[in-house]
Amino acid sequence: MIATGQLIFSVAIFLFCFGALTFFTKRSAVVALMGIELMLNGVNLVLVQAGQIYKNAEGTSLVLFVTLVAAAEAALALSIFVILYRKYGTLTLENFRSLKG
Amino acid sequence: MTDVLNIVEAPLSWIILLPAAGALLNGLFRLKSTLNGLLATAFCFAAFVVSILQFLKFPEASKLADPGYLWFQAGHVKAQMGFELTPFMSVMLLIITGVGTLIHLYATSYMSHDKSQARFFAYLNLFVTSMLVLALSSDLIGVFLGWEGVGVCSYLLIGFWFEEDKNARAGIKAFMTNRVGDLGFLVALFVAFAYFGTSSVSGIMEWIADPGRAAALPVWVLTVFALAIFWAACGKSAQIPLYIWLPDAMAGPTPVSALIHAATMVTSGILVIVRLWPIFATQTEVLSVIFWVALSTALLAALMALTQRDLKKVLAYSTVSQLGFMFAALGAGAPTAAFFHVVTHACFKALLFLTAGSVIHGMHDEKDIFKMGGLRKKMPWSHVAYLVGCVAIAGFPFTSGFFSKDLILTKVFESRGVLGYGLLLLAAMLTSFYMFRSYFLTFSSTPRSHEAEHAHESSAMMIVPLMILSLLSLFVGWLEIPHMWGHLQYFSHWVESSGAKAVEGHEVEAATEWLLMGIATIASLASAFFAYVKYKKGPVTSSENFAWKLSFNKFYVDEIYDSFILKPLRKIGTCLSLWIDEYGVNGTLHGSFASYRITGQLASIFHTGSVQSYALLMLLGLLVVWGVVNVW
Numbered sequence: 001m002i003a004t005g006q007l008i009f010s011v012a013i014f015l016f017c018f019g020a021l022t023f024f025t026k027r028s029a030v031v032a033l034m035g036i037e038l039m040l041n042g043v044n045l046v047l048v049q050a051g052q053i054y055k056n057a058e059g060t061s062l063v064l065f066v067t068l069v070a071a072a073e074a075a076l077a078l079s080i081f082v083i084l085y086r087k088y089g090t091l092t093l094e095n096f097r098s099l100k101g
Numbered sequence: 102m103t104d105v106l107n108i109v110e111a112p113l114s115w116i117i118l119l120p121a122a123g124a125l126l127n128g129l130f131r132l133k134s135t136l137n138g139l140l141a142t143a144f145c146f147a148a149f150v151v152s153i154l155q156f157l158k159f160p161e162a163s164k165l166a167d168p169g170y171l172w173f174q175a176g177h178v179k180a181q182m183g184f185e186l187t188p189f190m191s192v193m194l195l196i197i198t199g200v201g202t203l204i205h206l207y208a209t210s211y212m213s214h215d216k217s218q219a220r221f222f223a224y225l226n227l228f229v230t231s232m233l234v235l236a237l238s239s240d241l242i243g244v245f246l247g248w249e250g251v252g253v254c255s256y257l258l259i260g261f262w263f264e265e266d267k268n269a270r271a272g273i274k275a276f277m278t279n280r281v282g283d284l285g286f287l288v289a290l291f292v293a294f295a296y297f298g299t300s301s302v303s304g305i306m307e308w309i310a311d312p313g314r315a316a317a318l319p320v321w322v323l324t325v326f327a328l329a330i331f332w333a334a335c336g337k338s339a340q341i342p343l344y345i346w347l348p349d350a351m352a353g354p355t356p357v358s359a360l361i362h363a364a365t366m367v368t369s370g371i372l373v374i375v376r377l378w379p380i381f382a383t384q385t386e387v388l389s390v391i392f393w394v395a396l397s398t399a400l401l402a403a404l405m406a407l408t409q410r411d412l413k414k415v416l417a418y419s420t421v422s423q424l425g426f427m428f429a430a431l432g433a434g435a436p437t438a439a440f441f442h443v444v445t446h447a448c449f450k451a452l453l454f455l456t457a458g459s460v461i462h463g464m465h466d467e468k469d470i471f472k473m474g475g476l477r478k479k480m481p482w483s484h485v486a487y488l489v490g491c492v493a494i495a496g497f498p499f500t501s502g503f504f505s506k507d508l509i510l511t512k513v514f515e516s517r518g519v520l521g522y523g524l525l526l527l528a529a530m531l532t533s534f535y536m537f538r539s540y541f542l543t544f545s546s547t548p549r550s551h552e553a554e555h556a557h558e559s560s561a562m563m564i565v566p567l568m569i570l571s572l573l574s575l576f577v578g579w580l581e582i583p584h585m586w587g588h589l590q591y592f593s594h595w596v597e598s599s600g601a602k603a604v605e606g607h608e609v610e611a612a613t614e615w616l617l618m619g620i621a622t623i624a625s626l627a628s629a630f631f632a633y634v635k636y637k638k639g640p641v642t643s644s645e646n647f648a649w650k651l652s653f654n655k656f657y658v659d660e661i662y663d664s665f666i667l668k669p670l671r672k673i674g675t676c677l678s679l680w681i682d683e684y685g686v687n688g689t690l691h692g693s694f695a696s697y698r699i700t701g702q703l704a705s706i707f708h709t710g711s712v713q714s715y716a717l718l719m720l721l722g723l724l725v726v727w728g729v730v731n732v733w
Contacts (some may be wrong), residue, residue, distance in 0.1 A: 020720065023712050032713065093712060098711030 008026030008049045012060070029091040033077050040070050112155055113167040113184040116194070117233045119148040121300060126228035131219040138209025141222035145205045145229055149198035160595070162187070166239065181301060181517040185239040187345070189440060189596040193236050196447045196709025200364050201229050203566035205456050208356035210562035211462060217352075221261060228254035232365050236372060240292060241300040241412035244373065245286055248337065250368045252279045259353040260360060269333055271352035278346040282336015289329035296322045302345035302376060309379045327380055327387040339421045340428060341398045345659060347421055348405075353415040355458030358413060363420050363450035368443045371427050375436045375596075382434070391510055392432025392517060396524055399425025401656065403531035407538070411468045412457050415539045419494065420450060422528060426509055429525055435512035437581075437593045442509055445493070445501035445577050445593075452570035453490035459483045459563055460543060463556040470542040471640045475518045479556040484544050487568040491540045493574040495625045499576030508581065514617055517611055522617075526624060533625040538634035546639050583614060 019038030026032050044063045051059025085091055124145030127137050155165060163549065169183030212218050229249025238244045253276075260272025293300045296318055297308045308314055315323075333342070339347040350362045361367070376380060381387060399422045406418035423446050430439035461468055463480055477484045491498040496507065506529060515523040529605060548554040558564075581592035607618075635641060651657075707718065 024717055096712070097710030100708055 010047035127223035142205040187585035285332030340371030359454035364447040395428030449574040451492040504578035533628035
């Protein structure tokens with residue numbers, strides 16, 4: 001029988017790895033952003049569960065802040081996408097390589 | 102500075118400053134028509150007037166001096182920028198400014214159609230300034246400043262028409278050859294600092310005059326000093342082996358040839374030796390070297406002059422040969438005779454060059470004497486002037502060349518015996534022959550080309566200096582008449598009061614002196630007659646044998662220098678530039694920045710520009726950090 005805590009950690013790690021995989025492999029910027037959000041949620045889950053284990057509100061409260069910042073970040077990222085799309089007509093990540101050395 | 106600018110207190114500085122001001126004004130302002138030339142002439146003439154005023158202070162004063170100011174000091178090396186005038190230099194002063202003024206006046210007309218007159222006259226005035234610094238400085242460093250100054254002006258003026266590659270090359274050749282000679286002057290300066298502790302001329306003279314101090318010196322010091330000065334003189338005064346620049350220097354405008362390459366600059370070597378005469382007087386071996394070098398120069402240059410077709414080249418080789426005469430007199434221990442010939446030569450050679458310029462002007466820049474002929478009627482004034490010049494340089498009786506050359510020949514006979522005398526007499530005969538060859542080819546017979554048929558006489562502004570110089574060429578010689586004619590040796594009294602005493606030799610008897618004079622006169626008249634017989638009808642082209650070719654090609658000296666000195670030097674230069682510069686210095690630099698570039702290129706492999714790969718690397722990096730922290 002798997003303990004609830006272990007299950008929750010497993011889900012968190014799965015979410016993180018799935019998100020990372022999505023971010024590394026998907027060609028669309030929007031999907032990559034979704035991958036990042038998944039990774040973020042995995043981490044959030046770990047924080048909440050750790051708070052539960054140690055009977056401590058800090059983990060849960062930190063998650064509240066992270067959610068807030070993530071919302072702002074998502075808004076920023078989406079507005080950048082809009083500008084990029086207007087300028088280049090595409091959101092495929094392979095097209096943005098101006099940082100190439 | 103107030104002392105320097107006060108004309109009563111410091112007249113010598115004014116003599117130098119006047120032409121310097123002329124050079125500055127001409128360099129800054131470009132005026133209409135011939136005003137630049139007149140401006141330059143005016144400044145030179147002003148210097149001439151001040152010079153005459155100084156000249157008249159002799160012989161009451163034995164020496165005039167401007168203390169000047171301390172130019173620089175480094176340790177015990179002091180350079181004083183002061184001027185002094187001895188009676189003998191005062192004669193040279195009159196030549197530089199007087200003949201200089203006449204040549205400026207002539208050049209004003211000669212250059213009136215040139216588009217860069219302002220530049221020309223700025224150079225010409227600057228030359229006069231440098232020459233005056235050379236003649237008047239009381240310190241060898243000041244002399245060296247003037248020495249280099251005339252070298253630079255000579256370079257600038259030879260290459261004045263630098264649009265033609267040939268002229269620019271001639272300028273560089275003159276400058277480089279002079280640099281080789283200047284090395285000797287530097288060595289002499291170092292010796293003076295190291296052993297005399299001073300570079301002022303009077304300081305060195307005091308040292309030499311003091312027997313105790315002079316005896317304390319190592320024996321070789323004075324010999325090295327004298328030889329180094331002579332080497333420098335070889336460069337400026339065109340002696341073997343450094344004479345090669347002078348004939349090429351004829352690429353410059355003719356007034357330049359007259360002023361620099363005949364009357365003044367080329368005599369600066371003799372001036373310096375005469376000023377330092379007390380040192381040379383004790384060095385009999387050095388005097389022997391000077392004599393034999395001078396004798397070979399006089400002969401060789403005379404042989405080269407025999408076949409030249411370019412009128413100015415004939416005069417150039419004649420100048421080299423005459424300078425050989427002057428040095429021969431120095432080598433015979435007779436500075437007065439040498440300096441007397443400097444003075445007379447300045448008059449008649451300036452005359453000859455200016456007349457040649459007038460002829461070339463009238464011939465529309467044709468210099469080949471084979472294409473001239475019959476100019477006697479077309480250019481009567483130039484004809485008279487050239488004839489006077491020829492007569493004077495050949496040493497016909499009672500002209501200035503007669504007195505000065507005779508004095509040299511007598512002195513050579515006294516101290517060097519029959520062999521030296523005979524060879525120098527041969528050079529004198531050749532002089533007479535080649536000068537009259539050029540005279541007859543240019544002026545007698547009938548015109549041999551279209552230009553000669555339409556030649557025209559030059560303007561009055563060019564003819565007037567010619568006439569004045571003609572009079573000088575005829576009569577300057579009377580300043581120093583032979584002993585047996587009376588006691589009128591103004592010149593030697595004048596010069597010897599400056600300390601340039603002849604080396605004691607046995608005086609020849611009056612009868613011998615009469616004999617020598619007779620031989621020299623007959624020799625020069627006979628050669629002139631021979632030239633008349635041979636060339637009165639025009640050029641003789643049938644005699645192009647081996648000797649003729651040797652002379653016409655200047656004994657291939659230029660070619661020999663080229664293959665034995667210049668080519669190896671150029672090879673060494675190429676090797677150095679290839680190995681040291683290209684592979685050594687450049688290689689190190691290229692190698693070091695190549696290593697940076699390669700590192701950068703390796704690092705830039707990871708900079709793909711793709712956000713995702715950056716994130717992946719970040720993750721890997723984190724894993725590595727985690728691994729290092731937790732596993733170790």
